[in-house]
Amino acid sequence: MLLPLNQLDLLLLLSLPLPAEFTAWFSRQGWSLRAYQQDMLNRGETEQSTLLIAPTGAGKTLSGFLPSLVDLQHETAEYLHTLYISPLKALTQDIHRNLLRPIEEMALPITVETRTGDTPSHKRQRQRKRPPHILLTTPESLMLMLSYTDAPKIFGKLKTVIIDEVHSLIGNKRGDFTTLALARIESLAPGFKRIGLSATVAKPKLVADWLGPTGEPAALLEVEDTAKPAINILRSEQRMPFGGFMAKYAIGDIYQAIAKAATTLVFVNTRAQAELLFQLLWSENALVLPIALYHGSLSKEQRRKTEEMMASGKLRAIVTTSALELGIDWGDVDLVIQVGAPKGVSRLLQRIGRA
Structure with missing residues (x-):
């Protein structure tokens, strides 16, 4: 079923009201409930699974969690209500930080935790x-949890599963893991609702079937x-x-672009390239700008410190890999630099969407 936005006004005539504390919180942020967010709230009352395709920065993740937050606003029992599956550990940490904000500001009795390596x-x-x-x-962590002997107790009351950046789990081994995990959960909590979130889906019907x-x-x-990104080619x-050598010849130009922007993400394709470019930028760093490095081989402590510094606006740039290309919500990023050709158009779109 395809529901274009121009039909949502009819659906809103029968829409569920947003609870008063949620309405007040939205007002304090200077926000109003968008039409498709209201639609997701309405669908929360049904068992129908939904694939939401929305541009980055449009409140897509909040839309996925909103029905669960409303359903849990007066909950006192301790049980797993909503399971969120992310392709990246960094994304789980970012979502955890973003979810705690409304929960704490509205004093909701809801617990949120991460479970990764x-x-x-x-x-x-x-x-x-x-x-x-x-949760x-x-x-990978979900498959491990489902192997426990007490998995029926953990997942038995599950109501909703949210799969973020669902496009990245189609047609690969991690997607096969997720398919098996969903089948196992169906046997433990029959009829649970599935919500898929993504900004870049080439074949929506195929993903909806999956x-x-x-x-x-x-x-x-x-x-x-409706928002079109401003894309330019940096001409040095x-x-x-002849060999290129990881844009070493253009390091001065890249550094000047970073210096002119408020916050920049510099994407490369491999961890080795990230290490090299990070060193080259620091050799050019005459202004001693706070530039950090982020990829999956760094220690947990170093990654958490970088995430916290970026979220609090203490960094001017991060040199990173695909570890930060999916869904990370740092609103102050105003420049994304892609060094070298990305491994696919969807990856480039995701990286552009971080700004």
């Missing part, structure tokens, strides 16, 4: 005994992208060597 063992054990209302995890239960494709809700006055 970085989670300490004592916390994992406690989550098995007393799971949070909302943020990755496909997301929904067998023989029941998820409903499609597509939001038109320096001579380009």
Whole structure:
């Protein structure tokens, strides 16, 4: 089922009212509930699975969680209500930070935790005994949890599964893991609702078929992208060597672009390239700008420190890999630089969307 936005006004005539504390919180942020967010709230009352395709920065993630937050606003029992699956550990941390803000500001009795390879063992054990209302995890950690003998107890009351950046899990091994995990969860919590979120889906119907239960494709809700990115090619006055050498010839130009912007993400394709470009930028860093490095091989402590510094506006630039290309919501990023050709158009679109 495809529901264009120009039909949503009719649906809003029968829309569920947003609870007063949520309305007040939206007002304090200077926000108003968007039409498709209201639609997602309405669908929260049904068991229908939904694939939401919306541009980056449009409140897509909040839309996915809003029905769960409303449903849990007066909850006192301890059980796993909503499971969030992310392709990246960094994204689970970012979503955790963003979810805690409305929960704490509205004083909601909702617990939110992450479960990834970085989670300490004592916390994992406690989550098995007393799971949070909302658990943020990755496909690999989810498969491990489903192998536990007490998995029926952990997942037995599950109501909703949210799969973020769902396009990245189609047609690969991690997607196969997720498919098997969803089938296992269906046997433990029959009838749970599935919500898929993405900004870049080439074949929506194919993804909707994959997301929904067998023989029941998820409903499609597509939001038109009206904001067009400003894309330019950085032209260096320096001579380009035949081999390229990771844009070493243009480091001065890249550094000047960083210096002129408020906050910049510099994307490369591999961890080795990230290390090299980071060193080259620091050799050019006459202004001693706070420039950081981020990729999956760094220690958990270093990654968390970089995430916190970026979220608080203490960094001018991060040199990174695909580890930060999906869904990371740092609103102050105003420049994205792609060094070298990305491994696919969808990856470039995701990276552009970080600004």
